[in-house]
Amino acid sequence: xxxxxxxxxxxxxxxxxxxxxxxxxxxxxxxxxxxxxxxxxxxxxxxxxxxxxxxxxxxxxxxxxxxxxxxxxxxxxxxxxxxxxxxxxxxxxxxxxxxxxxxxxxxxxxxxxxxxxxxxxxxxxxxxxxxxxxxxxxxxxxxxxxxxxxxxxxxxxxxxxxxxxxxxxxxxxxxxxxxxxxxxxxxxxxxxxxxxxxxxxxxxxxxxxxxxxxxxxxxxxxxxxxxxxxxxxxxxxxxxxxxxxxxxxxxxxxxxxxxxxxxxxxxxxxxxxxxxxxxxxxxxxxxxxxxxxxxxxxxxxxxxxxxxxxxxxxxxxxxxxxxxxxxxxxxxxxxxxxxxxxxxxxxxxxxxxxxxxxxxxxxxxxxxxxxxxxxxxxxxxxxxxxxxxxxxxxxxxxxxxxxxxxxxxxxxxxxxxxxxxxxxxxxxxxxxxxxxxxxxxxxxxxxxxxxxxxxxxxxxxxxxxxxxxxxxxxxxxxxxxxxxxxxxxxxxxxxxxx
Amino acid sequence: xxxxxxxxxxxxxxxxxxxxxxxxxxxxxxxxxxxxxxxxxxxxxxxxxxxxxxxxxxxxxxxxxxxxxxxxxxxxxxxxxxxxxxxxxxxxxxxxxxxxxxxxxxxxx
Numbered sequence: 001x002x003x004x005x006x007x008x009x010x011x012x013x014x015x016x017x018x019x020x021x022x023x024x025x026x027x028x029x030x031x032x033x034x035x036x037x038x039x040x041x042x043x044x045x046x047x048x049x050x051x052x053x054x055x056x057x058x059x060x061x062x063x064x065x066x067x068x069x070x071x072x073x074x075x076x077x078x079x080x081x082x083x084x085x086x087x088x089x090x091x092x093x094x095x096x097x098x099x100x101x102x103x104x105x106x107x108x109x110x111x112x113x114x115x116x117x118x119x120x121x122x123x124x125x126x127x128x129x130x131x132x133x134x135x136x137x138x139x140x141x142x143x144x145x146x147x148x149x150x151x152x153x154x155x156x157x158x159x160x161x162x163x164x165x166x167x168x169x170x171x172x173x174x175x176x177x178x179x180x181x182x183x184x185x186x187x188x189x190x191x192x193x194x195x196x197x198x199x200x201x202x203x204x205x206x207x208x209x210x211x212x213x214x215x216x217x218x219x220x221x222x223x224x225x226x227x228x229x230x231x232x233x234x235x236x237x238x239x240x241x242x243x244x245x246x247x248x249x250x251x252x253x254x255x256x257x258x259x260x261x262x263x264x265x266x267x268x269x270x271x272x273x274x275x276x277x278x279x280x281x282x283x284x285x286x287x288x289x290x291x292x293x294x295x296x297x298x299x300x301x302x303x304x305x306x307x308x309x310x311x312x313x314x315x316x317x318x319x320x321x322x323x324x325x326x327x328x329x330x331x332x333x334x335x336x337x338x339x340x341x342x343x344x345x346x347x348x349x350x351x352x353x354x355x356x357x358x359x360x361x362x363x364x365x366x367x368x369x370x371x372x373x374x375x376x377x378x379x380x381x382x383x384x385x386x387x388x389x390x391x392x393x394x395x396x397x398x399x400x401x402x403x404x405x406x407x408x409x410x411x412x413x414x415x416x417x418x419x420x421x422x423x424x425x426x427x428x429x430x431x432x433x434x435x436x437x438x439x440x441x442x443x444x445x446x447x448x449x450x451x452x453x454x455x456x457x458x459x460x461x462x463x464x465x466x467x468x469x470x471x472x473x474x475x476x477x478x479x480x481x482x483x484x485x486x487x488x489x490x491x492x493x494x495x496x497x498x
Numbered sequence: 499x500x501x502x503x504x505x506x507x508x509x510x511x512x513x514x515x516x517x518x519x520x521x522x523x524x525x526x527x528x529x530x531x532x533x534x535x536x537x538x539x540x541x542x543x544x545x546x547x548x549x550x551x552x553x554x555x556x557x558x559x560x561x562x563x564x565x566x567x568x569x570x571x572x573x574x575x576x577x578x579x580x581x582x583x584x585x586x587x588x589x590x591x592x593x594x595x596x597x598x599x600x601x602x603x604x605x606x607x
Binding site: 129133136140143147150152155156158159160162163166167169170173174176177178180181184186 | 518523526530533534536537538540541543544545546563565566569572573576577579580581583584587588590591594595600601602
């Protein structure tokens with residue numbers, strides 16, 4: 001049993017606690033701790049990725065209690081991919097936050113590592129109740145981060161977000177109670193086994209529990225009709241926090257994928273949730289694409305693009321074929337990194353425009369339109385799915401995976417959504433960069449160094465497109481591993497690894 | 499006994515949902531508390547209602563399941579912390595927005 005798996009949890013926890021002690025020492029020491037943590041986390045994630053790339057599933061039994069009695073952490077290809085993505089996202093966001101966002105409120109450097117702890121924990125755990133606990137950890141830290149920097153707009157949106165998620169937590173617990181009452185276990189691998197030997201009268205109850213879980217994860221992932229909290233919140237919070245939140249909806253997507261592929265499978269007795277996923281995803285995608293067109297500011301537009309990406313991801317997953325899931329897993333890092341980069345870029349753009357901020361109305365011209373404009377163009381092309389960047393590759397993979405059975409619905413909605421996205425982003429870019437009046441503001445400075453974190457995230461789209469072959473080979477293998485669920489179950493219940 | 503337990507949970511959930519749908523933060527917080535009581539009871543009862551049974555699986559007769567008690571303890575602690583947070587947030591919203599409406603603005607008369 002290797003102890004590497006638990007490091008993505010222990011390291012952020014230690015860094016968060018250390019930063020709490022350093023509160024009085026000043027922000028510089030805290031920044032140093034956070035940076036070291038983020039760099040080491042990236043190295044560990046890369047190591048874990050290489051460990052499982054060959055198809056081996058790592059199981060870590062906490063306290064050496066054998067599953068299903070103890071809690072297990074499970075690292076398969078999907079978990080390793082998500083961990084690596086989180087670590088890759090954290091570093092540039094931290095760099096951007098250190099430009100000034102972290103000083104706008106208290107304890108940013110305490111919450112930031114703890115947020116990573118919650119996210120990493122949700123990706124690693126192999127126990128349904130433990131998943132609830134990590135969800136609560138990441139949620140309560142996200143409440144604090146959402147309120148970071150104050151402001152009435154932030155408070156108003158955070159209040160809604162908190163109340164909605166508290167109701168979501170109640171539903172989560174009810175679903176867990178039903179699942180435990182019927183199956184007598186909450187270990188995901190054990191549940192996967194027990195679901196096959198249900199009696200007929202237990203199936204409807206478990207159908208209800210699976211749909212409750214889908215509702216809860218759908219609230220986190222922001223699928224229709226549970227997405228109305230997202231645009232207001234993401235547009236109101238600080239840009240670096242919004243960029244970090246780009247991965248939060250993906251935690252919901254991950255939870256749906258994990259639970260529906262392992263326990264409530266589309267071919268098993270409890271199949272309602274898995275079968276509902278594709279229509280829900282397409283409706284979400286369609287509605288959010290219309291909302292993208294109706295946005296009044298850049299950050300609001302980006303928030304709607306997050307919902308669009310969730311719809312696209314779930315459409316691929318909802319096909320329940322290796323190709324569909326593989327396409328989604330390729331699209332997932334692309335959309336997370338690019339959206340986060342655009343949120344950071346929106347911060348620079350808003351700073352340059354003074355009172356006009358990121359709203360779509362004429363404002364003062366920017367001092368470096370060449371730099372910001374090029375990055376915006378690249379980011380918008382990637383987000384809309386124009387060739388040759390990674391959004392295009394991801395969408396082609398998805399359309400290819402749709403097959404004749406779903407071709408009409410998926411092609412129509414995905415391509416229609418992309419068209420609306422292109423129109424909205426084109427209008428947005430031309431308004432922000434070309435419809436200017438007045439003189440440039442003197443105070444706002446922007447340079448290569450300050451833009452570097454945003455540029456790094458956006459250029460990930462170029463890197464992902466260039467490395468499309470190895471990345472899709474990995475996501476294909478991850479998708480096949482997910483669908484061959486007996487491998488996961490045997491790894492967990494077979495007594496762990498020597 | 500099961501009927502009574504189910505009715506208690508049902509009444510708590512009904513009151514909780516009604517209060518959560520009100521427009522003022524205070525009633526919403528009350529509703530959330532009632533909901534979490536209902537959920538905790540439900541989780542507790544998911545190990546079945548037994549009285550006077552030992553909590554160990556080795557004994558041959560009926561046993562009380564100890565796991566839901568551990569689960570509900572975790573849920574209570576988390577629910578308590580979350581309720582405390584939402585109370586403070588509601589107070590701050592009252593201070594910053596000038597009213598206790600969940601949308602942060604009063605209805606137009």
